[in-house]
Amino acid sequence: GMEKFDGVLMEVAGQCGGIQPLLDVFFSFLYRKTDFFVVMEPGTEAKMGFADGVAEQLVLKVFHTYKKHADSTRSKLKKQPQQQQPPQPQQQQPPQQLQLSPPPPAATASVGAATASGTRAETPNEAGTGEGGMASEQSGVAAAPVAAPSTEPPASQSRIKEIQDVYNGGKTSKYTWEQTLHDVTLQVPVPAGTRARDVVCVITKTKLSLKIRGHEEALIDTCYPCDARNGQEIWEKVRADECTWSLEQSSAGPQVSVYLEKEREAWWKSALHGDNEIDTTQVDSSRSMYEYDGETQGAIRKIMFDQDQKRKGLPTSDELKNEDLLRQAWDAEGSPFKGTPFDPSKVNFNAGGGSDMPLPGMMPPPDGPSQ
Template identity: 30%
Template sequence: MASPEMYDTALLGILQHQGKIENFLDVMFGFLYRRTDFFRTMRSKEDRMGFPPGVQEKMLYSIFKKWQHYATQDEERMMKKLQEKAEKERQAAAAASAVVEEVEVETTQAPENTENKTDKPSSPEQAKTQTVATSNAPKDASKTDAKTVEGTEAKEGAAAKPTSQEEFQQDAESWNGAVRENYKWAQHIHEVEIRVHVPQNIKKAKDCVVDIKNNFVKVGFDKFSVIAVAIKDGGQVKVLMEGKLTNKIICEESMWSLEPGKCVQVNLEKEKEYWWKAVLVGEPEIDIQKIEPIKHMHDMDDEEQSGVQRMMFDQHQKMMGKPQSHEMKVHDMLKKGWDAPGSPFAGQEFDPTKFNISPGAVQM
């Protein structure tokens, strides 16, 4: 099954246009009403479309409980992480306090052979040296600990970065694409989505510069597409992504937007419908044998849509324990000859269970 996040861009556009969850749900159910048999109720066993009474409600409740369960798990994991973080901070604070106390004891302890008096520095310079050494000890230890923690976190972050196509497929932002140094990219059959990471202080679109265009080579007038993404930070322009695209795009139908403090999202409309192995020329290519080559329903022609609808109908019939489309076609043919003169079944009720019909045996 394809990752559910693959439809996020389309669904987010609908949600933003409608403005409210209630309106969004109304659009979804309206689609089911107009384009499917979801709201049709089967009145008899002979009905080929629809669902038995009450099945739709049970289906909706089951799906709702499924995602509610995921949400509850997410909340529990978040609370656990917060508790673990608080515990680590408490332990770190206790450890830092112990280091400071130990240093203070070592610098103030009197020698064993001295009674009722404390060593005094023989000169002001010596006193100053002792004071500086004492005050610096806990600070140096704290800095060392901080550097160690930062180094460990950096290593963990580097280790967590996905590198295989199987890992890329788990993230909607790299679905059928990859994770690169400054950006992630995903793709559908007609579109490429790129998310270029930006600093948290980049909040407005005017702080970004995105250039998407087609260039032409003079010899042969061959066309190629290029992209550049940069930000304006501290009076300087910093290029985050730049290069020649591996395939041609339709610039007029490509666009970009800023998610403040997170990323610049670029949507490139492919000139031809095929799967890209990389975004920029020269970057590592993905193995397109390991992606999910799914085509949206609205991208299919009438013949393809008809085939998909037939498959959906057959799946529904199979779940209900009813004949599939290829079986129904043969049954209609057999019924005509069931009571024909000379038939061994003449006078008997038609029984489809006497026949085992494979899908390949029927020309649809």
């Protein structure tokens, strides 16, 4: 698995001396050597990079995946008897390489994960001692009593308008959503002052439920959409084990971000059954270059290289190849240019890739190819 890269990454981490510099190095590499930060413009010939906002979603997806693993490990250690010391994680690198920058305030974002059965690994009781509230407990904040039920709407519908445009998704009165071919992300505004321990998020294979303690009405409690475009009803499903949620602060206020990994690759008309639908024929269905096979990637890179060379007034890949062949034949035995400085302008290549002047190794002999 991933462990095979540990040796290389340990060396890089040791030279960086910290997490922040290590991240800078990694994203610098993505910027300089890949198309990760290339924003795909509609109508371009080369399908490189990502549509605006997709690269950021990929980073968040990976972050939530490993945050879920970390939360699960922490939860298991917390459940061990207090008299039993939890096993110390093996340190595979010097402590200074693990030095973190000062952590953000605990209230900024708290993450909960979906368990194998689909429910988030949260409270074994209603006292707020589960995973969602763990960040508050570790910060020394005592659990507050559950507030009395409120008839006030859990989130202002007007806040939906303040959320930026979505990618391949839409907006409803309760949430915004966006999607790729592989996953769906919902952003659900919640009341100010909401803590992670107040969030009850249950993610199953077929249904999503989201409720705030102290509020009678659930924000979300419905199934995923039904695809009936091909004459048969197919109810969409998710991989519950890979789904997560997090409580985050946005410019519009607190919101619960729910990440759903689709069980099958498909474009959803809506995030949840019965909500406003979008026209899936209008979604951006472009793919990242890295989803193609090696041969196709090579062809795409060649096109991009040639376009860049033309913009700079430099030779294309085919022209460079011809020049390399010409250089090899320039001083070959029988060449009319042998012993003279290399000057490709003396040879004009015709449209078929041949040369107006024969050179050894580049043109067949006058009497035709050898038998």
